[in-house]
Amino acid sequence: MTDQALHSKAFNQAIAEDLLIGSHCLVCGNISIPQRQICPNCHSDQIERIQSNGRGTLATFTVIYIPPTSMAEAGYNAKNPYCVGIVALEEGPRISAQIIGMDLSDPETIKIGLPLKQTSVVRGEGESAKKFLAFEPA
């Protein structure tokens, strides 16, 4: 069943539908987000797919002024920087994502521990438009 898929591309396929998926080990209970086919804790392959509630807190972050090509093409540059961070999800795992809705004029004001909720950003236009995982203040 597609909605139980655990292969690596399943994550971004779910993001396209605004779903943040992971895996739950039926043997030891470990949760991984993104999902894994083998439990990194007990190595079991008795795994079920789960869906995160999309809530978490900011574990760390940076504000990027010199973007890679992909983000430059999305319109970011030294005068229009963006925030990227690592989010500690309520389910336990952490995940990398763009953080939107922040005041980037002074990164000092952004605080680790800030409550966040899942959202998405679309980068690219027309046929190349693609949805990416993002978080915003809860």
Added chain:
Amino acid sequence: MAKKLSRGVAVVGVGMSKFGVFPEKTSRDLFVEAFQELRQSVQKGFDPKDIEAFYMGNFSSDHFENQAHLAPIVASWVGISPVESTRIEDACASSGVALRQGVLAIASGNVDVVLVGGLEKMTDLPGAKVTDTLALAADSMFEIPAGFTFPGFYAAMATAYLDKYNADPDALLRVGIKNHENGALNEKAQFNQSIKDVMLGKQRKAEQKGLPLPQWEDEMAFLKDPKANLMIAWPLRLFDCSPVSDGAAAVLLVSEELAAKFTDDPIFIVGSGQASDGALAERASLSEIPAAAKASKRAYEMAGLTPDDIDFAEVHDCFTIAEIMATEDLGFFPRGEGWKAAMQGQTARDGSHPINTSGGLKSKGHPVGASGVGQVVEVWKQMHGLAGERQLRGNLKHALTHNVGGTGQTCVVHIFEKRN
């Protein structure tokens, strides 16, 4: 406990090209320079025909030079074909891992004489393409789509570190100032200039052009000026980042029992450890590099030594925060104390724990696949009293090298011993 090597391994000679920007040279040209210097440095000489295996670290000649399968080409270029030649790719730890493979090959008893090299030619690509190529060392499915760059990853670690320990961000700038002071004394370094000299140079240039003279009280004020020191990924600025570089380095390894045929003054590799890790977000702590602590623990156990036994170290300061974390991961300072040690000068040449006397990646340059073996060149120079104005004082018995790939997905640590 880490297992001991089945037999001892000695370094009997080293060589490196200058690190920097060399539009006329390819990676193989740079390796020829390193190889020729290595031949000179082997006290009793050696015949390249004696080499039985060649391990070569290189991150991405594919993207940087449009050339894959580089090891046999480089072997041919230095005249050692048909010796078995293997390219090892572990991002910026490529040649540290190549060194470990050379050590293990000799320890296995299968070969006695091994050439280990590292090389990278990065500066042919425009800056944005270099950034994209380096980003290949991260997880392209779950990290890069978030918008991370390598300065971004280390900036996020810096944010976590500064927050966790309530550390003074000036410590980052202190690392850069110290490493540039060391690099100013290293003729092979890309930046032969202290930060102060960089600052004075900018003032002179402004004066020549008749522009308003920038006023900086000292190099700290210069580094804090956002116009002079551009923000790359907050809180890291340009002078927190190692440069884009071309360069090559080489060492000759032989079995312990053969060492005296090559030199009366070998250094022995007594500890070697390597560890891996997943993506940055997966780690229990974001203010340290767990694989570095694990790799060094194995190396210390193999050597039967502790961090207190290490007289000096070359660590992977791809960004200033990386040096501060390394000095904790390697056990030189307790967790949360590395930034204070940097502020207090304990990692300077006259400090209790000299770190990166070569100038480190920050000032010497970071041709990524060459950096791990380049560290060994400094260990050799310091242990043989060949480090010129940056020579450490006293009896140098033990040294350590620490080479990191990516954000710490690969870490490899070696410990060296001089016995006479």
